[in-house]
Amino acid sequence: xxxxxxxxxxxxxxxxxxxxxxxxxxxxxxxxxxxxxxxxxxxxxxxxxxxxxxxxxxxxxxxxxxxxxxxxxxxxxxxxxxxxxxxxxxxxxxxxxxxxxxxxxxxxxxxxxxxxxxxxxxxxxxxxxxxxxxxxxxxxxxxxxxxxxxxxxxxxxxxxxxxxxxxxxxxxxxxxxxxxxxxxxxxxxxxxxxxxxxxxxxxxxxxxxxxxxxxxxxxxxxxxxxxxxxxxxxxxxxxxxxxxxxxxxxxxxxxxxxxxxxxxxxxxxxxxxxxxxxxxxxxxxxxxxxxxxxxxxxxxxxxxxxxxxxxxxxxxxxxxxxxxxxxxxxxxxxxxxxxxxxxxxxxxxxxxxxxxxxxxxxxxxxxxxxxxxxxxxxxxxxxxxxxxxxxxxxxxxxxxxxxxxxxxxxxxxxxxxxxxxxxxxxxxxxxxxxxxxx
Numbered sequence: 001x002x003x004x005x006x007x008x009x010x011x012x013x014x015x016x017x018x019x020x021x022x023x024x025x026x027x028x029x030x031x032x033x034x035x036x037x038x039x040x041x042x043x044x045x046x047x048x049x050x051x052x053x054x055x056x057x058x059x060x061x062x063x064x065x066x067x068x069x070x071x072x073x074x075x076x077x078x079x080x081x082x083x084x085x086x087x088x089x090x091x092x093x094x095x096x097x098x099x100x101x102x103x104x105x106x107x108x109x110x111x112x113x114x115x116x117x118x119x120x121x122x123x124x125x126x127x128x129x130x131x132x133x134x135x136x137x138x139x140x141x142x143x144x145x146x147x148x149x150x151x152x153x154x155x156x157x158x159x160x161x162x163x164x165x166x167x168x169x170x171x172x173x174x175x176x177x178x179x180x181x182x183x184x185x186x187x188x189x190x191x192x193x194x195x196x197x198x199x200x201x202x203x204x205x206x207x208x209x210x211x212x213x214x215x216x217x218x219x220x221x222x223x224x225x226x227x228x229x230x231x232x233x234x235x236x237x238x239x240x241x242x243x244x245x246x247x248x249x250x251x252x253x254x255x256x257x258x259x260x261x262x263x264x265x266x267x268x269x270x271x272x273x274x275x276x277x278x279x280x281x282x283x284x285x286x287x288x289x290x291x292x293x294x295x296x297x298x299x300x301x302x303x304x305x306x307x308x309x310x311x312x313x314x315x316x317x318x319x320x321x322x323x324x325x326x327x328x329x330x331x332x333x334x335x336x337x338x339x340x341x342x343x344x345x346x347x348x349x350x351x352x353x354x355x356x357x358x359x360x361x362x363x364x365x366x367x368x369x370x371x372x373x374x375x376x377x378x379x380x381x382x383x384x385x386x387x388x389x390x391x392x393x394x395x396x397x398x399x400x401x402x403x404x405x406x407x408x409x410x411x412x413x414x415x416x417x418x419x420x421x422x423x424x425x426x427x428x429x430x431x432x433x434x435x436x437x438x
Contacts, residue, residue: 027416034101035407037101038411041097042097046406056082056083060150062153065154074185077222084142087142088129091410092289095289095414098411103418104294104418116295123209124210125210127197127214127217128288128292130218136281151171154171182223182224182225182226182228183227185224186224192216193213196212280361287413294414367405374401
């Protein structure tokens with residue numbers, strides 16, 4: 001995939017931005033306008049990404065079997081990492097291809113800010129993308145796709161192994177890595193990711209340190225997964241036999257039975273919370289990625305609490321002893337990786353009012369729900385004489401649905417940023433406190 005695709009939407013002559021603040025309720029129309037104007041590069045990026053993803057998935061199901069199995073499993077983990085990096089590249093490319101059609105990007109061009117090349121954007125976005133991707137567990141879907149491809153591709157081999165009493169390793173390419181090999185690979189990738197992260201912080205442009213840091217971040221998690229699980233299982237078995245833990249579990253069970261409405265309340269919350277995550281947190285996470293691509297984002301705590309009483313607390317923490325700072329970072333690291341970037345994205349959107357945030361979440365869910373119903377309606381309309389025929393007819397329909405959803409979602413994210421940034425700039429409060437110079 002070439003970075004030249006991302007620059008196929010040159011600005012047209014005419015007004016570069018609206019003279020009046022765009023309405024938040026114009027978000028769906030603005031998103032459709034962006035999707036229409038940049039349809040070709042968006043479709044090309046998506047198609048190239050799906051082709052790359054299929055090739056890597058197929059390779060992962062082939063390389064996992066044969067001699068030197070532990071080496072092959074390391075390669076399988078590497079291919080899983082490459083699948084996620086391909087998704088990161090495609091997401092960045094699709095958003096980058098929308099830059100030329102945005103009001104805010106044109107306003108920057110008028111101010112003399114040069115357009116950032118695609119590969120430099122990718123290198124800058126990669127480390128933060130890796131943190132967000134892992135913090136929200138998006139890699140689970142990629143691992144699930146590897147497993148499903150392995151099962152379908154090697155179905156008859158697995159069936160034969162089960163019938164003849166042989167060891168069946170089909171579908172175990174991501175879980176059979178020996179914990180000692182996993183631990184060794186984990187140590188190596190930890191050193192690599194630390195080194196590349198330090199180099200990326202120095203902003204050595206053009207050397208792909210950021211992309212390498214993202215690769216090592218994903219590899220560190222995947223290579224070390226088996227060792228982590230093995231150690232956690234051993235620790236859990238030991239903890240289960242401690243009397244304090246056993247007593248605490250008994251007290252907790254009694255509490256659940258004795259407190260009125262406990263089960264009802266937890267059951268309702270358990271049903272509502274996933275919906276909140278899907279409808280609010282997930283679109284905010286992808287909006288954060290879009291803001292990273294467009295060069296107006298910060299995940300710094302000070303930026304989030306700027307102008308509030310909490311800023312004094314940040315001052316006191318930064319002036320405290322190094323050990324205190326490191327302890328605080330260890331205690332809050334996972335929470336900050338997961339929620340702080342989303343809070344910063346929400347803060348920027350709120351600069352343009354609550355209506356824009358509500359329209360973004362509503363539009364995001366409408367796109368996904370409508371696509372599901374449209375696919376079901378198309379499948380009903382097409383039909384098939386035999387059930388197995390849909391195994392052949394289904395993939396093209398699914399590809400079409402995913403393409404439309406992805407294109408519209410990328411356009412929606414770009415439109416949300418564009419309206420928020422334009423409204424902030426025209427009101428005299430631009431996103432200058434978190435901007436990234438191109």
